[in-house]
Amino acid sequence: MAKPQRISLAEVARRTGAMLRRGDSAHFDPAAGLPPTLSDLTESLFFSPGDGRIWLNDQRMLLWHSSAMGHLRRELVDALGLERARGLLTRAGYVSGARDATLVRERWPQGDAAAVFMAGTRLHALEGMVKVTPLAFDFDIDRGFYEGEFLWEHSSEDDEHIAAYGIGTDAACWSQVGYACGYVTTLFGQLVIFREVECRAMGASSCRVIGRHAAAWGDVSEDMRYLQARDFRSLAEDLAAEPAPAPARMVAAAAASAQPADAPADRHEIVGASSAFNAACHQLDRVARTQATVLFTGESGVGKEAFARRLHRISRRAERPFVAVNCAAIPDTLIEAELFGVERGAFTGASNSRPGRFERADGGTLFLDEIATLSPVSQGKLLRALQEGEIERIGGTRTLTVDVRVVAATNVDLQAEVHAGRFREDLFFRLNVYPMHLPPLRERRDDIPLLMNHFLRRESARHGRSPSGFTPRAVRALLHYAFPGNIRELQNLIERGVISADDGAPIDVRHLFRREQLSDETLLAIGAGGALMPSPDTAGVSNLLQHLQQALGAETLELTALEDRLLREAVEAAGGNLSAAARRLGLTRAQLAYRLENRAPPAQR
C-alpha cells in the first residue's frame, strides 16, 4: 500500500501563498458571491487572437476541438495500451488541476476557503471539461480531513470515449479525475485521491466522483498507478536531486512545475519555460562542460550576463572566480590597465602594482560584455591572451601565464564591425568559437508570466514591500506589451510597480507604465480606455485646469489651497523627508520649508 505523504503546513503556506484551513458545503452559499466567483474566473480568461494566444490569468490555454482530443486519446490507447494511455491522461489532468490551484491561490490569496476550493469545480466547467455539482464536501486541514462527493455531467471525455468504444464496464473520465486530484492536492498540500464510482461510460446517466485523503481510502496503490511520475520526465527531472517515494515526488513535482520561479532570490537567476528559452539552456549546458570560448549575442536586456554566470556555475571552473567587465563602461585609456593590470611606476599615479581582471579570473571565467567597444590596441592584447594564455601588466616586463575561459557578449553585429574595419577579424574568429544567440523577450512570450512572478517576489523582498499581486488588466497589459528593452525592462517595470502600489493591494497598469508607453491598441486590448491613467495631454494649461476641476469636482480652484495640498501630499509621499519632497516639486529644501512655515492657517481662507 502506498504510504500517504504529508507536507507541513508551512510548506502548504509557501506553495499556496496563504492558509486554507477548513470549509464545507453546508456553509458554502454560492449566492453569497464570495470571490472568486464564476464571473471573476471568466474575467481571467483573455483572448489575444492578434498574437495567437489565449490566457487564463497568466496561464496559456488552448481552445481545441473535443473531437481532436478524442482522436488523440484513441491513438494513445491504440499505441500504448489502455493502462498507459490512462496513466498519461490522468497525469496530464493532474498538471492542469495543479496549475489551476496555483493560479487561484495566487490571484485570490485572501479568498474564502470554500470559495477557493469551489473555484476548481468552476474552472473545470469554464474550461469545457465537465459540469460539476457538489453533493457534499467537508475539509479541515488541521485535522488532515477531506471528503467530497460530486456529480459530473456532460463529461467531454465520456462523449469521446463512448463515441469510440461504446458503453463498457469501466469509468472513463481519466484526465478529469487527474484534474480533481491535482487541484485539491495542490491546494491542501496533502494527497487527495478521487475515484469515479459511477460513469456514463458504464451506462450511468451522469458520473459520480468521491474524493478522500489517501490515508482515508486505505489502499490507493491502484489509483497511484496512474499518478506515478515514473515516465513523467519533464516533471521528474526537477526533482532528480531529491529522491523520494513516488507519491511525494509526484506531488512535489507538480508543485515545482506550477511554481518553477520559486528559487532563491539570486539577482542573476535565469527563469523561463518557453521552447526558445529551453533551447538556449540546452545549448548552454552542452558548451559549459567544455573549455570553449563562448560569444553571446542578442539585444540589450536579454540576460547575457545572467547566462554567462550560469555557464560559469555549471562549468568545471565553478569553484574559481567569475569576473565580469563591461568594456563600454570603462574609459578607453583605462581598459588595458583594468584587463591586464599595472606595474608600479608604469604611468603617473601608478604608485602600486595591481593585478588586472585576467589575473583575478585565473582558473575561472572572464566575462567581457560589450566587446565591440574595445580599442584596436586592447583587441590586439586580448587576442594574444586568448592565443597564448599569456598577459603582461602595463609597464611590466614579466610574462604571466593565466588560465582563463573568456566569455564575451555583444549587442551589435560583430561581423559587420569586422567588415567596417572596427573589429579585428582574427579576434572575431577567436571569440566566435561557440556563438549563442539569446532570443528577445517578444520571442519567448510564454515566459512573461514566470518572469512576472519571479520579479514580483524578488523586488518585493528587496524593497520590503508586499503588493498582493497584479490586477487582471495589469497582467493583460504585460502580456500584450512589446518589451523593446527585454527582460531588463520587464524587471524595471515590476520594480516600479512594487514601489508604487500599496502594500496588500494589487499592482495595476498605472503603477507599471506611463501612459505614453502604451499604444492605443494595447489599451484597447486590455479593455482600458483613457480613464485608466492620466493622459500626458494634461500638460496643456487649459486641459490641466479642466482635469483638476473634474478630478476635484470643483467649479473653481483655489490656488493657495491647491498649493497647500500639493505641498502636504509631497511631504507625506516622501515620508516626511523634506529634501525628497522638495526635489519632486522642483524646489530647494529651504524654499519648501519656507512655504510650509508660511502657509495661511485654514481659518483665514
Ligand SMILES: [Zn+2]
Ligand atoms: Zn465519467
